[in-house]
Amino acid sequence: MHQNRILLWLLAFGLLIVSCDSKRVYDVYKSVPNEWHKDSIVSFNITPPDSINPYNLFINLRNTQDYKYSNLYLIVEMDFPHGKIIKDTLEYRMADPSGKLLGEGMTSVKENKLWYKEGVLFSESGDYTVKIQHAMREIGMVEGIETLEGITDVGFRIETAKKE
Template sequence: MHRVFGAILGLICFTSCDKTAVFHEFKSLPDHWQSDSVVVFKIEDLDTLAHYNAFISLRNDNSYAFSNLFLITDMQFPNGKTITDTLEYEMARPDGTWLGSGSGDLKESKLWYKENIQFNEAGTYTFSIKQAMRGNGDVNPIADLEGIRDVGLRIEKTKE
């Protein structure tokens, strides 16, 4: 009982001391990430003069069968302009050891998305993330990607 209470207290202290994050949210996925399933985050009230770094946070388990991950992201500005990126992330070392932090079956990875960006329009920014993994020689994405448990977005204010 004391260990559980200590772990919860430590987690609260650790997260409350993080003054750089202005947004950090995870969305849980079902048993698999469908190729047509889009994870969406909406952010409002960002300082239009500040600079930020954006990260995609992922939690994967041992059922993830690949050493990399392809994602397609959209960042939609309040005026409707959209920036689309196709991103590839390394998820494991060549020996199969998972990258990221955590122990046991679940690993968490903090992946660079955008560096030193400025949200110079007031209003709501919408971030969309979907998986784009394909088998070797396949044109279509994997319909039901297993092993990715949670997808998150983290926005940090840069140190000026």
């Protein structure tokens, strides 16, 4: 009887966790080993669930205290199934004016959910590819930062845009 109660409690807890993230359609992280090189592209191959519902797209980052900048510049490219390509240069705030890193997390690793695109319709059938690379530069320097420290994981997330 006691085991059944524990099993029911675990099942209820699991359902609660899953229901808290009911908008998630796709959520994948890829590790960045030690440093993120400026030529290293993190790619995600995506098969959208449908072509009629709108979706919100996010870039997810995990970073440590070794990340020493207040912002982050990314180049994000979305390759469509039939050859169309959209390329964006994006800037995100990573720290407040005092230098405290933004993001969620109680440990030294912070997780940032960064808006990429809102209300996207995947109108072309087939697989899409999202490519992400950093585009950081020091002030006054033409050449980009060769290796970026403190980013541990880069992720891509798709959520339903419907209100629940």
